[in-house]
Amino acid sequence: MNEKVKEPLIRISKRAGLPVWKAWLIRVAAIIIALIVCATVTTLMTGENPLQVYSTMLYGAFGTPRKIWMLCQCLAILLCISLAVTPAFKMRFWNIGAEGQVLMGGLATAACMILLGDALPNWLLIIVMLAASLLAGAIWAFIPAFFKAKWNTNETLFTLMMNYVATQLVAFFVILWEVPKGAGKIGIINQSTMAGWLPVIGGQKYLLNIIVVAALTIGMYIYLNYSKHGYEITVVGESERTARYIGINVRKVIIRTLLLSGAVCGLAGLLLVGGTDHTITTTIAGGRGFTAVMVSWLAKFNPIFMILTSFLLVFLDRGASEISTVFGLNHSFGDILSGIILFFIIGCEFFVSYQIHLRKNAGKED
Amino acid sequence: MKKFLAIVLALTMVLALAACGANTEKQPSADNGDAPVDAAGMADLKVGFIFLHDENSTYDLNFLNAAKACCAALGLNEDQFIFRTNIPEGQECYEAAADLADAGCSIIFADSFGHEDYMIQAAKEFPEVQFCHATGTKAHTEGLDNYHNAFASIYEGRYLAGIAAGMKLNEMIENGEFTAEEAKIGYVGAYTYAEVISGYTSFFLGARSVCPTATMEVTFTGSWYDETAEKEAANKLIANGCKLISQHADSMGAPTACETAGVPNVSYNGSTVSACPNTFIVSSRIDWAPYYEYVIKAVAAGEAIDADWTGTLATGSVVLTEINEAAAAAGTAEAIEAAKAELEAGTLHVFDTANFTVSVIDAENFVNANATTDADNRLTSYMADVDTDPAYTGDTEAVVDGHFSESAFRSAPYFDLQIDGITLLDTKL
Numbered sequence: 001m002n003e004k005v006k007e008p009l010i011r012i013s014k015r016a017g018l019p020v021w022k023a024w025l026i027r028v029a030a031i032i033i034a035l036i037v038c039a040t041v042t043t044l045m046t047g048e049n050p051l052q053v054y055s056t057m058l059y060g061a062f063g064t065p066r067k068i069w070m071l072c073q074c075l076a077i078l079l080c081i082s083l084a085v086t087p088a089f090k091m092r093f094w095n096i097g098a099e100g101q102v103l104m105g106g107l108a109t110a111a112c113m114i115l116l117g118d119a120l121p122n123w124l125l126i127i128v129m130l131a132a133s134l135l136a137g138a139i140w141a142f143i144p145a146f147f148k149a150k151w152n153t154n155e156t157l158f159t160l161m162m163n164y165v166a167t168q169l170v171a172f173f174v175i176l177w178e179v180p181k182g183a184g185k186i187g188i189i190n191q192s193t194m195a196g197w198l199p200v201i202g203g204q205k206y207l208l209n210i211i212v213v214a215a216l217t218i219g220m221y222i223y224l225n226y227s228k229h230g231y232e233i234t235v236v237g238e239s240e241r242t243a244r245y246i247g248i249n250v251r252k253v254i255i256r257t258l259l260l261s262g263a264v265c266g267l268a269g270l271l272l273v274g275g276t277d278h279t280i281t282t283t284i285a286g287g288r289g290f291t292a293v294m295v296s297w298l299a300k301f302n303p304i305f306m307i308l309t310s311f312l313l314v315f316l317d318r319g320a321s322e323i324s325t326v327f328g329l330n331h332s333f334g335d336i337l338s339g340i341i342l343f344f345i346i347g348c349e350f351f352v353s354y355q356i357h358l359r360k361n362a363g364k365e366d
Numbered sequence: 367m368k369k370f371l372a373i374v375l376a377l378t379m380v381l382a383l384a385a386c387g388a389n390t391e392k393q394p395s396a397d398n399g400d401a402p403v404d405a406a407g408m409a410d411l412k413v414g415f416i417f418l419h420d421e422n423s424t425y426d427l428n429f430l431n432a433a434k435a436c437c438a439a440l441g442l443n444e445d446q447f448i449f450r451t452n453i454p455e456g457q458e459c460y461e462a463a464a465d466l467a468d469a470g471c472s473i474i475f476a477d478s479f480g481h482e483d484y485m486i487q488a489a490k491e492f493p494e495v496q497f498c499h500a501t502g503t504k505a506h507t508e509g510l511d512n513y514h515n516a517f518a519s520i521y522e523g524r525y526l527a528g529i530a531a532g533m534k535l536n537e538m539i540e541n542g543e544f545t546a547e548e549a550k551i552g553y554v555g556a557y558t559y560a561e562v563i564s565g566y567t568s569f570f571l572g573a574r575s576v577c578p579t580a581t582m583e584v585t586f587t588g589s590w591y592d593e594t595a596e597k598e599a600a601n602k603l604i605a606n607g608c609k610l611i612s613q614h615a616d617s618m619g620a621p622t623a624c625e626t627a628g629v630p631n632v633s634y635n636g637s638t639v640s641a642c643p644n645t646f647i648v649s650s651r652i653d654w655a656p657y658y659e660y661v662i663k664a665v666a667a668g669e670a671i672d673a674d675w676t677g678t679l680a681t682g683s684v685v686l687t688e689i690n691e692a693a694a695a696a697g698t699a700e701a702i703e704a705a706k707a708e709l710e711a712g713t714l715h716v717f718d719t720a721n722f723t724v725s726v727i728d729a730e731n732f733v734n735a736n737a738t739t740d741a742d743n744r745l746t747s748y749m750a751d752v753d754t755d756p757a758y759t760g761d762t763e764a765v766v767d768g769h770f771s772e773s774a775f776r777s778a779p780y781f782d783l784q785i786d787g788i789t790l791l792d793t794k795l
Contacts, residue, residue: 064465064468064469066464066465066468067465070461070465179754180503180559180560180751180754180755180758181559181732181758183479183480183557183559184480184556184557184559184588184589185455185479185480187480187482187483188483188484188486188487191483191486191487276457277456277457278457279456279457279483281454281455281456283454283456284456324451324452325448325449325450325451328449330420330451331420331451331452
């Protein structure tokens with residue numbers, strides 16, 4: 001037999017350990033290349049000056065105090081949902097049902113505002129809303145967790161399907177509570193009485209959400225890194241068998257973690273419905289339940305880094321929408337730019353983790 | 367920390383690029399010497415427009431075209447108007463409105479029914495900015511000086527389009543394609559909401575005024591824009607034996623389904639002849655340009671705007687597109703002109719109580735609950751829900767001088783009766 005093994009043209013190997021500065025060099029290079037590609041695409045497709053497009057993006061994100069507040073609000077909500085899915089992800093439980101859990105939290109909040117708006121004093125109503133939204137989100141996550149723990153069902157499909165159930169439930173209640181009849185919209189709930197509207201701090205309607213999520217971020221960081229629960233989550237994520245061997249009750253950890261995950265999603269629903277939007281629609285989560293997956297992954301499940309990754313995504317989105325307005329382009333064009341940048345950012349992680357070897361002595365023998 | 371540093375570096379770079387971009391842009395800005403500024407206030411006016419979708423929706427395209435036409439007619443330069451498309455009916459609408467106010471707009475228009483509450487919210491926060499909302503119902507009761515509604519008597523346009531449909535049915539009956547009894551119209555509606563009910567009823571009455579045996583089936587999609595659902599709805603109606611389709615939903619779903627099936631279509635919001643050259647007959651639409659011009663001129667001159675404005679055939683707000691001779695029956699244009707003249711003269715009323723009967727009154731199920739009829743099932747009284755409230759309480763007598771007086775007590779339609787001859791296949795309440 002021929003001893004010689006044909007060496008492929010390209011060989012990929014896992015990097016043993018890349019110095020941190022080198023990893024960051026790769027990432028920065030990726031962003032630079034992404035911006036150059038975006039600029040080329042922009043010029044070729046629209047004839048606009050790419051530099052102007054970038055400055056418009058920045059203006060869209062930071063141009064006025066309101067835009068900055070809006071950026072922070074969007075960041076807070078996305079971060080809140082990302083924080084919610086993180087403990088489950090760290091446990092290798094693929095909770096992609098955040099969208100539905102947020103919707104259920106929002107639906108519970110809206111139900112309290114509509115049904116109890118006149119019956120309870122405001123402080124009590126808000127407490128009831130808080131309890132209801134946390135519970136609704138937790139229940140929505142508990143169901144797939146219970147099935148996973150008990151019968152080892154596939155949690156990815158299960159949580160995904162729960163999203164559609166939640167969407168249909170919201171659609172049903174929107175029709176039930178719509179104003180006026182036949183409009184298919186609830187409109188702003190309690191617009192005149194403001195019953196159940198979360199308090200506005202310092203005249204800034206988004207500040208409360210931002211403070212709550214900031215506190216949550218720190219709390220989640222401590223929970224995951226310095227608590228016994230956090231340790232158990234990590235062990236279960238690394239190896240279920242190890243966890244069982246060292247006496248961790250895996251079922252209990254799965255259910256407990258998903259209850260937490262769902263409850264935090266429910267909280268995001270409360271902040272959206274009670275804090276800012278004061279209405280419920282089937283699109284109120286706006287796909288953030290899925291974007292959160294990316295935020296969490298890009299940050300490697302570290303709550304502090306998640307501030308940066310969610311900032312990046314929100315910045316791209318706000319900037320893209322400004323581009324479509326200023327240049328009269330379709331919103332899809334902004335999405336194309338976001339897509340290019342994300343492609344490079346996600347793609348560069350491959351080069352951070354792996355090394356590419358080209359065949360050196362190609363064609364030397366034979 | 368290092369990650370943070372990297373982001374900061376990336377940002378700095380972007381900012382540096384942006385700074386370069388801003389520098390290269392410092393050229394003398396547009397020459398507005400040829401702008402026909404007819405009012406002193408017009409030159410420093412800025413107008414914001416909020417649209418639910420973009421030009422892919424026939425509904426929003428109609429608004430977009432009107433806005434562009436109006437800005438051009440008034441000689442506004444590019445810095446004087448801002449279009450915001452794809453603004454959903456939620457908090458995003460308030461944010462877009464507030465953002466436009468920050469950008470210096472003194473008038474902000476929104477085009478979709480569900481934008482209303484958010485426009486009101488913004489109107490309360492920016493009392494110096496005029497907020498004008500098309501198709502809404504609350505301005506006349508809200509009591510805000512800077513919040514306004516507008517609509518048009520589109521039921522008259524629908525009636526005229528209905529005449530074209532009736533003529534087409536007659537032609538097909540004469541050609542022996544089907545019997546007079548089989549003359550069934552199909553209608554794809556969005557929601558079982560007064561605006562849609564008023565629209566299909568007036569369309570049906572127009573068709574029946576020339577084709578007395580016409581009946582109609584209506585199905586609802588539960589969405590203003592759902593191309594697949596609208597297409598499927600049209601196909602379902604065609605399968606049910608409907609000989610002609612019209613729609614009140616905003617995608618190209620129903621018109622393209624008709625073109626594929628070879629079934630004539632009376633469209634809405636604008637001509638669909640380019641996509642449907644063989645089946646498009648005519649389309650009624652609201653031309654919003656007269657309203658836009660009215661508001662912008664009034665603000666420029668410092669005059670007050672009506673809280674609730676109704677466009678009519680006379681203001682040029684209710685119009686029909688060009689008739690597609692390839693699909694329309696002979697004599698359609700003449701018949702429409704004749705009816706239009708009568709409508710304008712006030713000798714013809716679309717909802718004349720002599721022209722329709724109401725035989726089902728079922729208060730428990732909210733079917734015609736506020737109606738009173740005589741022995742012949744002719745409508746004698748109807749308490750319409752003009753002042754919006756969650757309980758849909760009838761508050762205004764709408765039957766005046768032998769006809770249901772639509773768009774008179776407020777601009778947005780409130781005719782929500784279910785008349786005989788029209789079958790609802792489903793309801794999306």
